[in-house]
Amino acid sequence: MATWATGIRAVLLDVSGVLYDSGGDAGGTAIQGSVEAVNRIRQSGLKLRFCTNESQATRSQFVRKLRGYGFNISEEEVTAPGPAVTRMLKERGLRPHLLVHDDLLPEFDSVDTSEPNCVVIGDAAENFSYQNLNKAFQVLLSLENPILISLGKGRYYKETDGLMLDVGAYMKALEYACDVTAEVVGKPSQQFFFSALQEMGVKPEEAVMIGDDIVNDIGGAQSCGIRAVLVRTGKYRLSDEHHAEVTADGYVDNLAQAIDILLSSVASDP
Amino acid sequence: MATWATGIRAVLLDVSGVLYDSGGDAGGTAIQGSVEAVNRIRQSGLKLRFCTNESQATRSQFVRKLRGYGFNISEEEVTAPGPAVTRMLKERGLRPHLLVHDDLLPEFDSVDTSEPNCVVIGDAAENFSYQNLNKAFQVLLSLENPILISLGKGRYYKETDGLMLDVGAYMKALEYACDVTAEVVGKPSQQFFFSALQEMGVKPEEAVMIGDDIVNDIGGAQSCGIRAVLVRTGKYRLSDEHHAEVTADGYVDNLAQAIDILLSSVASDP
Numbered sequence: 001m002a003t004w005a006t007g008i009r010a011v012l013l014d015v016s017g018v019l020y021d022s023g024g025d026a027g028g029t030a031i032q033g034s035v036e037a038v039n040r041i042r043q044s045g046l047k048l049r050f051c052t053n054e055s056q057a058t059r060s061q062f063v064r065k066l067r068g069y070g071f072n073i074s075e076e077e078v079t080a081p082g083p084a085v086t087r088m089l090k091e092r093g094l095r096p097h098l099l100v101h102d103d104l105l106p107e108f109d110s111v112d113t114s115e116p117n118c119v120v121i122g123d124a125a126e127n128f129s130y131q132n133l134n135k136a137f138q139v140l141l142s143l144e145n146p147i148l149i150s151l152g153k154g155r156y157y158k159e160t161d162g163l164m165l166d167v168g169a170y171m172k173a174l175e176y177a178c179d180v181t182a183e184v185v186g187k188p189s190q191q192f193f194f195s196a197l198q199e200m201g202v203k204p205e206e207a208v209m210i211g212d213d214i215v216n217d218i219g220g221a222q223s224c225g226i227r228a229v230l231v232r233t234g235k236y237r238l239s240d241e242h243h244a245e246v247t248a249d250g251y252v253d254n255l256a257q258a259i260d261i262l263l264s265s266v267a268s269d270p
Numbered sequence: 271m272a273t274w275a276t277g278i279r280a281v282l283l284d285v286s287g288v289l290y291d292s293g294g295d296a297g298g299t300a301i302q303g304s305v306e307a308v309n310r311i312r313q314s315g316l317k318l319r320f321c322t323n324e325s326q327a328t329r330s331q332f333v334r335k336l337r338g339y340g341f342n343i344s345e346e347e348v349t350a351p352g353p354a355v356t357r358m359l360k361e362r363g364l365r366p367h368l369l370v371h372d373d374l375l376p377e378f379d380s381v382d383t384s385e386p387n388c389v390v391i392g393d394a395a396e397n398f399s400y401q402n403l404n405k406a407f408q409v410l411l412s413l414e415n416p417i418l419i420s421l422g423k424g425r426y427y428k429e430t431d432g433l434m435l436d437v438g439a440y441m442k443a444l445e446y447a448c449d450v451t452a453e454v455v456g457k458p459s460q461q462f463f464f465s466a467l468q469e470m471g472v473k474p475e476e477a478v479m480i481g482d483d484i485v486n487d488i489g490g491a492q493s494c495g496i497r498a499v500l501v502r503t504g505k506y507r508l509s510d511e512h513h514a515e516v517t518a519d520g521y522v523d524n525l526a527q528a529i530d531i532l533l534s535s536v537a538s539d540p
Contacts, residue, residue, distance in 0.1 A: 130398040134435050137426065141433060155447045156407070163411060165404050169443035176442040177425045177435055 004227045004249035005265035010047035010202040012193075012221065013038075014211030015054060015062075015078075016157055017234015018255050020069055022056075023160035030069040031233050033256030038071055040259050044266060047200040050078045051193070051209065053152030053186040053216065055122030055167065056101040059083055079196040081151035081186035082107035085120060088185060094147065096120040097139040099132055099170075118147035121174070123154075123167045133170060140178045148174055152186035154216055158235040187213070188220025197226070208249075210258050212236050219246040229258050274497045274519035275535035280317035280472040282463075282491065283308070284481030285332075286324060286427055287504015288525050290339055293430035300339040301503050303526030308341055310529050314536060317470040320348045321463070321479070323422030323456040323486065325392030325437065326371040329353055349466040351421035351456035352377035355390060358455060364417065366390040367409040369402055369440075388417035391444070393424075393437045403440060410448045418444055422456035424486055428505040457483070458490025467496070478519075480528050482506050489516040499528055 013019065019038070022028040041048050050073060054062050059082055063075045082104055089096060089111050097116035098108060101124050119136045140146040154166035171182045186192055197207060204225035211217025212234030221228040230240060230248040233255070241251060252258040283289065289308070292298040311318050320343060324332050329352055333345045352374055359366060359381050367386035368378060371394050389406045410416040424436035441452045456462055467477060474495035481487025482504030491498040500510060500518040503525070511521060522528040 124400075126400050128400040128403070130394075130396050130435070133398070133439075137435050137439070138432060141426075155449075156411075162408060165400070165407050165443070165447055169403075169407070169447040172446040173435070173439035173443040177439040179425075 002250050002261050002265065004208060004229055005262045007206065008046065008208050008227075008262060008266065009206040010049070010197070010200045010208075011041050011262070012049055012051045012196055012207055012209040012226070013255070014187075014209070014213065014217050015050055015052040015066070017212035017236070018210060018231055019066065019071060021158055021160050021234060028069075028160055030071070031254060033254060035070040035072075037255045037259040038073070040263060042072065044263055046262075046266070047202060048077065049196050049200050051187065051196045052078060052080050053123075053154060055081055055104055055151040055186075056125060057103040058107045061103060079192065079199070081122070081192070084192065084195070085149060085151060085185045086111055088149075089118075089120075094118045094149075096149070097136060099127065099136045100124050100151070101127060117143060118149060119174070120149045120151070121167055121170055122151035123157075124170070125164070128165075128170055133173065137174060137177050140174060140180065146178055146180045148178070148180050148182040150182040150184050150186075152216065153182070153184050153188070154213060156235060158212075163235060187211075187216040188223065190220075190224050193221055193224045193226060197224075208262070210255060214240040214243045214246050214248065218248045222246070222249075231255055231258065272520050272531050272535065274478060274499055275532045277476065278316065278478050278497075278532060278536065279476040280319070280467075280470045280478075281311055281532070282319055282321045282466055282477055282479040282496070283525070284457075284479070284483065284487050285320055285322040285336070287482035287506070288480060288501055289336065289341060291428055291430050291504060292326075298339075298430055300341070301524060303524060305340040305342075307525045307529040308343070310533060312342065314533055316532075316536070317472060318347065319466050319470050321457065321466045322348065322350050323393075323424060325351055325374055325421040325456075326395060327373040328377045331373060349462065349469070351392070351462070354462065354465070355419060355421060355455045356381055358419075359388075359390075364388045364419075366419070367406060369397065369406045370394050370421070371397060387413060388419060389444070390419045390421070391437055391440055392421040393427075394440070395434070398435075398440055403443065407444060407447050410444060410450065416448055416450045418448070418450050418452040420452040420454050420456075422486065423452070423454050423458070424483060426505060428482075433505060457481075457486040458493065460490075460494050463491055463494045463496060467494075478532070480522075480525060484510040484513045484516050484518065488518045492516070492519075501525055501528065 100122035150171040153168035209221035229250040370392035420441040423438035479491035488498040499520040
């Protein structure tokens with residue numbers, strides 16, 4: 001029996017690359033067996049939370065899309081960087097210059113963006129033009145105390161037609177150009193994982209994270225004491241199983257297999 | 271008398287920010303006193319070479335533009351990354367995927383770009399779209415041995431209407447996304463400076479570099495044993511005089527002042 005599956009009371013699921021592959025404007029596709037796997041987690045009585053760095057849409061749009069693929073999921077179950085960063089901006093009196101996806105903008109409706117004193121970047125995709133990145137750079141360089149906030153720091157993600165650059169690459173570009181270190185809201189930040197655990201009311205050692213990103217999902221969860229399992233779907237590449245810094249607690253072909261293993265462990269728990 | 275000016279036989283001049291400020295499509299402007307300063311270097315009998323990371327145009331176009339501003343300069347006097355990289359690609363049998371400015375493309379006319387086995391990036395400006403950077407990323411990630419070559423690694427440069435992101439920011443984005451380290455052709459690479467010295471037939475201690483980039487001009491030259499003076503024009507910012515890692519051998523208001531100091535030193539040399 002897999003050690004990672006013993007004593008688990010709660011499941012944290014990454015979304016893109018675990019539940020579905022995104023597909024840009026063309027739409028994406030659910031990963032085989034994932035819709036049923038989510039239903040089986042619910043039926044088992046395990047606690048469940050979706051922990052995503054998705055920043056190409058508001059949380060409500062994102063949930064609507066997943067329901068369209070057949071997933072049983074509600075907005076309140078999703079920990080996402082958009083709502084987390086708007087809370088943070090208000091708490092700290094920060095007024096962002098936004099370099100984000102158009103579809104994420106409504107998340108900032110209640111945030112003051114006049115006379116920016118920080119820059120927030122998300123997975124802006126096509127909005128990462130030279131002109132837009134240059135504008136964000138100029139705002140940062142004009143600040144006496146430049147603050148760069150990045151919604152995740154992923155290197156790339158998978159769309160149905162190939163791997164695509166993620167926000168982390170652009171975060172590094174701005175960090176280098178402005179000689180600053182970004183604050184990351186989202187995985188692998190510990191605060192993000194602890195917030196998800198708190199909403200489920202479980203301890204780190206009672207939870208397992210299932211994701212396709214060896215650094216941000218697996219490494220991030222493990223840094224909080226959460227066990228973590230890598231799926232061989234989404235952006236997974238064979239080299240991830242020999243990563244220099246991160247070793248997952250388990251490797252599975254896909255979410256369905258992870259849930260098979262987990263539920264047989266739960267069934268045999270004393 | 272300034273120590274940096276004694277025993278000098280050759281002058282290496284950075285171009286953008288020292289001779290002129292570039293201005294995108296709107297054209298740029300010569301920096302006051304620089305046209306005369308170049309003429310005075312020539313009249314003094316000091317050796318002279320232009321050492322630039324300019325990669326928005328072929329060397330011949332670049333020289334034509336500078337002549338338009340009134341500078342006395344010929345193509346053979348310019349050390350630039352375009353010609354250097356084409357030599358290197360041929361020597362190593364590399365076939366580049368190019369992410370460069372449209373106007374630099376003719377520099378690669380004699381280079382095989384079929385079935386790329388490396389990526390070359392330059393200061394591509396508006397060509398740094400999400401789509402183009404993503405394509406370069408995908409090519410790199412598809413290579414068993416990914417080779418990324420960057421024409422310089424500047425953080426930003428000055429145009430007449432503000433500071434603009436330079437190739438270094440995009441180099442960092444690709445380095446992070448693909449987990450590679452770029453090879454830099456251009457300043458601050460030692461090979462680039464040594465090649466300029468060799469063409470003048472002088473030793474490092476006989477030359478002075480004059481530039482506006484504290485890291486790439488000043489730090490790069492000093493790493494070769496060349497004295498280096500920072501001008502307060504171009505991308506210069508006050509904080510450059512308190513840089514954590516690099517201290518220039520001298521700081522001057524502009525090229526004209528540097529040449530005043532240098533020529534009075536030469537006149538009083540025994």
